[in-house]
Amino acid sequence: MKRGLFLFIVLLVPMVFFGCTGSNTEQDKILCKINEYSMPLNEFQRQLTQEIELERDFKLTQEAKKAFLEELIKKELLIQEAKKLKLDRRDKFIRAIERYWESTLIRDLMEQKNDEINNRVYVSEEEIDARCNEIKKSEGKDLSDLNKLKEGIKAQIREEKKTRMLDDWISNLRKNSNIEIREDLL
Structure with a gap:
């Protein structure tokens, strides 16, 4: 019994100190925050992939990624404003x-x-x-x-x-x- 408790404590202590949340996974990475909305990196990548598929001549550069992110931010700001005005309830x-x-x-x-x-x-x-x-x-x-x-x-x-x-x-x-x-x- 004491040996089991000892093993439990030995395994538990590192998890408490170093964490075991796995917050470094792709889906937990937040690319940007827009007011109360957090945009996960994987959501940005999903939408970017869709855009690339739709726009055949889309050139994937760092500048293009930034411009695409800016468009998503504008879109989210407009959605938030529309919700604030309760347009989504009409x-x-x-x-x-x-x-x-x-x-x-x-x-x-x-x-x-x-x-x-x-x-x-x-x-x-x-x-x-x-x-x-x-x-x-x-x-x-x-x-x-x-x-x-x-x-x-x-x-x-x-x-x-x-x-x-x-x-x-x-x-x-x-x-x-x-x-x-x-x-x-x-």
Whole structure:
């Protein structure tokens, strides 16, 4: 028992004197303070990386880093001033955020569903040949010309199938939901 206590004290004393917080990690480094806001170094680096990706001709120099930091400081000062004036509590602002959130959510859902549908849609040679025959009958085109267009026909059939699957999915969402409409209020 005494030996365990001794080991505990021996291990605890250096941690108390030298600290064990690990405050030298990247995420704990504060690049700058703007009033009450502290900008971590890793947040600056993340935003700088995004800027470099968006601006292809961005030259990463020490001067460019300083200029970018100045832009972030201006942005934060403007945000703080807007909050001080309670602009972030106005109905107009809240509605704009809600619309943005909703449209982003819908966009992400549609992208996910589109990826899912893309992985399930295929076009067979029989479907392409059947479409070629339809075109030949309706427009009287020579099949040798249509053979050159097969890739375009395949892409068109693929898009039609994807659209149909997406429409069916949305119809099923509606069918499986409880929707009540008060026609008298329209």
